[in-house]
Amino acid sequence: MVTIKAAALETLVADIFSAAGCSDAEAGRVGRYLVAANLTGHDSHGVVRVPRYVQMKADGLIFADRKVDVVVDTPVLAVVDGKYGFGQTVAPQAVEIGIEKCRAMGLSAVALRNAGHIGRVGDWAEMAAEAGLVSVHFANAAGSVLVAPFGGVERRFSTAPYCVGIPRAGQAPLLLDFATSIVAEGKVLVASQGGKAIPTDALIGPDGKVSDDPRHLYGDYAPTGPRDGRKGKGAIRAFGDHKGSGLAFMCEMLGGALSGNGATKFDRKFANGMFSFYVDPKVVDPENFFPAEVARYTDFVKASKRVKEDQEILVPGEAEDRSRTRRLKDGVPLPDDTWASILAAARAAGVAETRIQAATA
């Protein structure tokens, strides 16, 4: 395990994407969002993705510096096409449109289709919360068929994330943000590289037996080699039995079918789709009841008698907020294999050795 300061890691990742052909603005943005995911504790959506993004760009699966096309535009609604741009570039453009329309109308919806990997969906709810807005996001990952439905052993869903953000004045937002699979694919990726293990029942084999062996997803792999989610014969399991499986289905319906991204299927290139709803609490609640009620209810929930005295009750977003504070101070821990794969990506992209050494100084 190595520990790298967030700022140094951001710079190295930005250098890699600049060298790979992104503008400096985009490269910096990709670095910021990937490291932000590590800071929140979601290593699955952090810098572990660097070699994969570089490869996707080299393979013509994603493109640098895209501006979204607005294909439907009404006062309250937009449908935008990300044209396979980096998710870290096209998702904030879509969110900005949702924020602008919501500020004007009190309510808005934006469907994003054909986006490169949009990373942690919580980033987009945080962006809305910074603008003072409540937001709800249903997303899918078309072409990434990884998850077995409740009662099934074959892959049918993507990890189809769901997210709700609630702004709070002077505090991090309440933020529910999760994959509808027991674990996000990136958590299997992290486990396959010697990082945090996944739950023992997170995966299912073709024989219907549950497992935590990443080979069910990737087939055989070398320690620093690529992981290809199409090569395994098993699946990740949907979380929460029929309820989680149903939520995954609806993320495919809204984030996939309704957005025009397409619900997940085999033989389609990877694209995130996201259907997002934005609400301005100031319009809904001119009497300003909401902020105090959010605070009262949060305290009420946290004050429940605990199962174990030393295990605090956390509200959505609290774990991420604490991790951010801790890792900003102490640095981002990375498994050796992950770090080796990032250094290899930097050298392959032609980043100067002095810049690479500076990240570890």
Ligand code: NAD
């Ligand atoms: P997770 O299982 O870690 O769950 C995270 C959620 O649970 C957060 O809202 C967090 O605040 C809350 N939480 C964590 N610990 C808690 C506790 N002790 N008590 C109460 N609440 C707690 O998340 P995940 O499913 O592994 O997803 C990780 C990330 O992956 C998310 O940011 C998600 O958006 C992202 N994702 C992205 C894609 C994509 O295609 N772009 C696909 C799947 C997942």
